[in-house]
Amino acid sequence: SQTIHQWPATLVQPVGSPLSLECTVEGTSNPNLYWYRQAAGRGLQLLFYSVGIGQISSEVPQNLSASRPQDRQFILSSKKLLLSDSGFYLCGGAKNIQYFGAGTRLSVL
Amino acid sequence: AQRVTQPEKLLSVFKGAPVELKCNYSYSGSPELFWYVQYSRQRLQLLLRHISRESIKGFTADLNKGETSFHLKKPFAQEEDSAMYYCALKSGGGATNKLIFGTGTLLAVQP
Numbered sequence: 001s002q003t004i005h006q007w008p009a010t011l012v013q014p015v016g017s018p019l020s021l022e023c024t025v026e027g028t029s030n031p032n033l034y035w036y037r038q039a040a041g042r043g044l045q046l047l048f049y050s051v052g053i054g055q056i057s058s059e060v061p062q063n064l065s066a067s068r069p070q071d072r073q074f075i076l077s078s079k080k081l082l083l084s085d086s087g088f089y090l091c092g093g094a095k096n097i098q099y100f101g102a103g104t105r106l107s108v109l
Numbered sequence: 110a111q112r113v114t115q116p117e118k119l120l121s122v123f124k125g126a127p128v129e130l131k132c133n134y135s136y137s138g139s140p141e142l143f144w145y146v147q148y149s150r151q152r153l154q155l156l157l158r159h160i161s162r163e164s165i166k167g168f169t170a171d172l173n174k175g176e177t178s179f180h181l182k183k184p185f186a187q188e189e190d191s192a193m194y195y196c197a198l199k200s201g202g203g204a205t206n207k208l209i210f211g212t213g214t215l216l217a218v219q220p
Contacts, residue, residue: 004152034208036210043113043210043212044210045210046207046208098155102152103152
């Protein structure tokens, strides 16, 4: 069965610092991959999705970027974090039904 | 616009009482809807989807296109049902499988 690995579980970063969150998938090949964010009091908002290596679609304009260097690797990045980037980030993968990682709680101070 | 609304942030019931978690959607076309659940210290997981018309852990959800609703129901709540529940709508064509989530409802089942 498909498993999503996501790390770290929590992260505290200063404003202006770079960010790299990694997500890897086990148990399947060529999955669709997704990055979601949940800000306080809001639902899960889709940030990026990818249907294949090097293919990234952005859903909302923001300070973040995503890359998919390998079939089962999806990376969320920022060159300079803002306070508003704080939130809970969730990686998802899907062949048919979506599965999710454990999430990363990011606090930008 | 495509949207999922869960009006209740918190629903507190006693063990054995009926449960209904509300979900309304906005979608032009034939919707595909899901309920996801997140138990304490566990990851988000699929509970059920409307096209399967199944009952999982005693929960059912019927798609009502007239009322644009997909409420989650269980006749007798159990303490182990306490969790965060998210309603989700499949968005995007083809095989993109994008999901639009509601804000979630925390179900607390009291003993």
